[in-house]
Amino acid sequence: MSERYREVYETWEHDPEAFWATAAEGIDWFKPASEVFSPSEGVYGRWFAGAETNTCHNCIDRHIDAGRGEQTAVIYDSPASGTKRIYSYNDVLAEVKAIAAVLKNHGIGKGDRVIIYMPMIPEAVFSMLACARLGAVHSVVFGGFAAHELATRIDDCEAKAVISASCGLEPGRVVAYKPLLDHAIDMAKTKPAYCFILQRDQLHAPLRYEHGDVDFAHAIEVEKAQGTEIACTPVGATDPLYILYTSGTTGQPKGVVRDNGGHMVALAWTMKHIYGVKPGEVFWAASDIGWVVGHSYIVYGPLLAGNATVIFEGKPVGTPDAGTFWRVCAEHDVKALFTAPTAFRAIRREDPDAEHIRKYDLKGLRTLFLAGERADPETIKWAERHLKIPVVDHWWQTETGWAIAANPVGLGLLPVKYGSPAVPMPGYRIEILDDAGHTVPSGTLGNLVVKLPLPPGCLVTFWNADERFRSSCLDEFPGYYKTADAGMVDEDGYVFVMARTDDIINCAGHRLSTGAMEEVCAMHPDVAECAVIGIADELKGQIPCGFLVLKNNVSRDFSAIQREVVQLVRDEIGPVAAFKTVMKVERLPKTRSGKILRGTMQKIADGMPWKMPATIDDPAILDEISVVLKQNGIAAN
Numbered sequence: 001m002s003e004r005y006r007e008v009y010e011t012w013e014h015d016p017e018a019f020w021a022t023a024a025e026g027i028d029w030f031k032p033a034s035e036v037f038s039p040s041e042g043v044y045g046r047w048f049a050g051a052e053t054n055t056c057h058n059c060i061d062r063h064i065d066a067g068r069g070e071q072t073a074v075i076y077d078s079p080a081s082g083t084k085r086i087y088s089y090n091d092v093l094a095e096v097k098a099i100a101a102v103l104k105n106h107g108i109g110k111g112d113r114v115i116i117y118m119p120m121i122p123e124a125v126f127s128m129l130a131c132a133r134l135g136a137v138h139s140v141v142f143g144g145f146a147a148h149e150l151a152t153r154i155d156d157c158e159a160k161a162v163i164s165a166s167c168g169l170e171p172g173r174v175v176a177y178k179p180l181l182d183h184a185i186d187m188a189k190t191k192p193a194y195c196f197i198l199q200r201d202q203l204h205a206p207l208r209y210e211h212g213d214v215d216f217a218h219a220i221e222v223e224k225a226q227g228t229e230i231a232c233t234p235v236g237a238t239d240p241l242y243i244l245y246t247s248g249t250t251g252q253p254k255g256v257v258r259d260n261g262g263h264m265v266a267l268a269w270t271m272k273h274i275y276g277v278k279p280g281e282v283f284w285a286a287s288d289i290g291w292v293v294g295h296s297y298i299v300y301g302p303l304l305a306g307n308a309t310v311i312f313e314g315k316p317v318g319t320p321d322a323g324t325f326w327r328v329c330a331e332h333d334v335k336a337l338f339t340a341p342t343a344f345r346a347i348r349r350e351d352p353d354a355e356h357i358r359k360y361d362l363k364g365l366r367t368l369f370l371a372g373e374r375a376d377p378e379t380i381k382w383a384e385r386h387l388k389i390p391v392v393d394h395w396w397q398t399e400t401g402w403a404i405a406a407n408p409v410g411l412g413l414l415p416v417k418y419g420s421p422a423v424p425m426p427g428y429r430i431e432i433l434d435d436a437g438h439t440v441p442s443g444t445l446g447n448l449v450v451k452l453p454l455p456p457g458c459l460v461t462f463w464n465a466d467e468r469f470r471s472s473c474l475d476e477f478p479g480y481y482k483t484a485d486a487g488m489v490d491e492d493g494y495v496f497v498m499a500r501t502d503d504i505i506n507c508a509g510h511r512l513s514t515g516a517m518e519e520v521c522a523m524h525p526d527v528a529e530c531a532v533i534g535i536a537d538e539l540k541g542q543i544p545c546g547f548l549v550l551k552n553n554v555s556r557d558f559s560a561i562q563r564e565v566v567q568l569v570r571d572e573i574g575p576v577a578a579f580k581t582v583m584k585v586e587r588l589p590k591t592r593s594g595k596i597l598r599g600t601m602q603k604i605a606d607g608m609p610w611k612m613p614a615t616i617d618d619p620a621i622l623d624e625i626s627v628v629l630k631q632n633g634i635a636a637n
């Protein structure tokens, strides 16, 4: 194992506070911290309490102050709209100042919450940075979520304003955002004072000026013309930078809160040590700003480290073909590419012999990073074989904001073990506990937990819900953060992440709650009971599969009910739920205490070995499930 990794990990273990204090030297502080770590503050302690700083200053202004204003900061490459634009750090500052001025003129200031519901366009990133500049707290909502999900988020964070666009561009269709936004606001109890709408050429949205709609582009132009100067507002290191809602086990999403100080320290450290990129180089996270990968590695990480980042509005396939990733890498001289394994599976399916890869000059591309779901060895090997560069799997979550385990390229690549995201990063002491909280021997499967305190950059709590954070993440294994992933650590210290221990599934690299889908299915008037599980899918990793028990008196054609339930989930949660597989069953398998045996159903659907649960109420029901799955063409055993 690389001496450098071992040495760095041991330095952290020996004195975590000294380790993070050294890392913090890479960040500009307006006022230093009174303590590196304050164990008595917050839910499990707080990093850099007492310090004042500003994330926007660290992402933009200080690079310009250091003489790098002309360097490329943002590359917008949109096969979806046929647009490419390059922004230097100076350009980004001008855009961000203008947006900050627009927001400030509409009364947005420190601590106010602003929802950003936008496609992958530069204005989305500039809006995030403008909020950071003012000390306002942004909450980005992924464009594939429908009105109800948006309304839940508007209400939970009591948003003062929404920044949105007239439309998003999905292959073959223009997604009108404004009707979704209007519907969400109609549903929400909180009525944001303003909606800033960026009109795109593909679709103009009718604006309701009397309801606080603002033509965003026009307002920005006015501020640019006036050259309004907006300085960075000093904020506490422990003040929130953003809230990012993520799927929980119920329909109520969890608002992961990230602070300013610890977040910057951690991300800046990762750019150098995990991703191994130098200032000035191009880093591309082919994700979406609606997800944590987008927050950390499209926006904040690369800009904190003085890299150029790529905002890509397109898909790995179909925009226009499976060579689009390679075209972007070659054209912009991308040094490190970060995406989800599902994107590679999609590319491989269309271009199994990697003919597109051979068309482009990819000499600049040094490393491919994968995360978001388990990286299957076949996908990794295919990428290694054709790209001829290291392929690095790393494991993290919305909650942690950066990698818990990785193969740290910047510290020297460690030997790869297929199926493992390699070793714990400094800041994370990973242990495997059985359900009773006892440590299990190496190589044994159990609950993956992280010893508290969590390192800088991880969530500090859920928005307005300390108790929910404690009860869902900290209480079950006292002294540890429960990742809700099951896995093991081998004798070399490599971590293996096998499956979630809760009702979360990973579909096309998107984190989805089957519990939330069950809540929606249950809303259908003909449905008496239901269960949604994730079943294996060659492309997306997992897809949701719904089992419906209909009410006794229902005699309608099931295909109509099926269509309505699918549409209901699409309308309530959004197309991103990818909920298309629904079947009718007479009964659901349950334990004697009434708990639905989702885990066993999943094993049957995936054709995995399974054991009859000792607590099952009626074993015959599992046979019925197996028959229905087979009838629906799903490999059941």
Ligand code: COA
Pocket (backbone or CB within 6 Å): 142, 143, 144, 145, 168, 170, 171, 175, 286, 287, 288, 291, 293, 315, 316, 317, 338, 339, 340, 342, 343, 346, 371, 372, 507, 508, 509, 510, 539, 540, 574, 575, 576, 577, 578
């Ligand atoms: N706005 C509106 N709708 C969206 C959307 C968005 N931002 N993103 C996805 N959708 C829609 C899709 O159009 C699709 O709609 P459809 O049912 O009408 O076809 C639906 O949501 C499901 O999307 P998805 O599951 O992503 O399937 P897909 O076929 O569109 O794409 C992949 C499949 C694998 C190409 C794509 O999911 C992908 O690139 N995944 C990588 C994900 C990723 O980067 N994750 C972040 C972790 S690094």
Ligand code: AMP
Pocket (backbone or CB within 6 Å): 246, 292, 370, 371, 372, 373, 374, 375, 393, 394, 395, 396, 397, 398, 399, 421, 483, 484, 485, 497, 498, 499, 500, 506, 509, 510, 511
């Ligand atoms: P998200 O919060 O959307 O980033 O999803 C986090 C979840 O995705 C984790 O809890 C894991 O279940 C899964 N995940 C992310 N990265 C990996 C990985 N490299 N290997 C296995 N599972 C992963």
